[in-house]
């Protein structure tokens with residue numbers, strides 16, 4: 397990117413130049429990006445996006461990068477992170493407003509301590525509220541949709557409320573995936589008061605379930621593939637004897653076969669080849685395609 401743009405973008409917040417995407421993603425994979433911007437206010441966010449649009453600079457908002465597989469190629473644009481500016485939460489009785497950069501895990505614990513139920517399933521998901529809303533993250537048959545009342549969105553230069561119906565949430569999907577230029581600024585939740593001891597018990601149970609079944613010490617993006625309605629991906633992959641199978645530094649986790657992990661300095665190429673290998677084996681044996689749940693970022697179109 398032209399250095400003149402870099403200088404201009406610095407007025408909107410803290411701009412870090414030449415950052416590796418591997419430092420911004422939980423998989424620890426990804427090449428350099430021209431700049432990472434931490435806007436200093438919501439106006440820094442609004443006007444940095446306007447500046448990028450006017451000057452044809454690619455830009456994208458990242459949460460915690462916990463669902464992103466980035467290529468090793470340079471991204472000739474900027475990544476915007478909201479985790480410093482928009483990370484507050486406001487407790488309004490059963491309603492709770494959380495800014496998009498707030499941690500989902502922190503929110504889950506905060507509301508539980510208030511005796512509010514509705515987010516126990518999220519204990520252990522290393523997401524931001526914005527990223528979890530974008531993905532309609534979920535677990536244990538619950539998802540973001542069930543607790544969201546409305547979402548505050550920056551679209552086409554205006555901040556507007558979108559109702560939960562407008563967001564078109566379905567399994568790991570939302571309208572935001574079709575409009576990648578819309579930015580989730582905050583979310584108004586509607587929880588319910590319940591017995592605090594019961595909430596604590598469920599929370600502990602969920603955390604233990606994750607500890608028991610997921611490779612939480614490894615670099616991963618959680619589940620790599622979406623689940624087929626009739627065939628959970630981990631079962632299908634396991635049935636092919638691929639537990640522990642690796643290519644370069646990328647491995648099908650020994651602990652959970654739908655977690656493809658960065659075991660040892662995996663490159664994008666290692667992970668990509670492993671994904672393709674698993675998909676091909678599944679297709680050959682079961683005649684259906686495993687669809688990626690993890691987001692592709694900065695991939696060449698022919699990959």
Ligand SMILES: Cc1cc2nc3c(=O)[nH]c(=O)nc-3n(C[C@H](O)[C@H](O)[C@H](O)COP(=O)(O)OP(=O)(O)OC[C@H]3O[C@@H](n4cnc5c(N)ncnc54)[C@H](O)[C@@H]3O)c2cc1C
Pocket residue numbers: 422456457458459460461462463464478496497520521522523524525526527528529530531532533534535572578579580581610612616617618619691
């Ligand atoms: C150990 C582990 C366990 C996991 N378990 C689960 C699970 O149980 N259930 C589940 O659903 N997922 C799970 N995940 C995957 C991941 O945490 C979720 O998909 C999560 O929703 C991603 O949130 P994020 O903030 O990291 O978003 P990112 O990965 O940073 O971004 C994901 C997408 O959202 C977009 N985005 C982020 N913020 C905004 C915003 N403010 N406005 C507009 N777009 C935005 C990004 O541009 C990107 O396209 C797990 C991941 C890990 C590493």
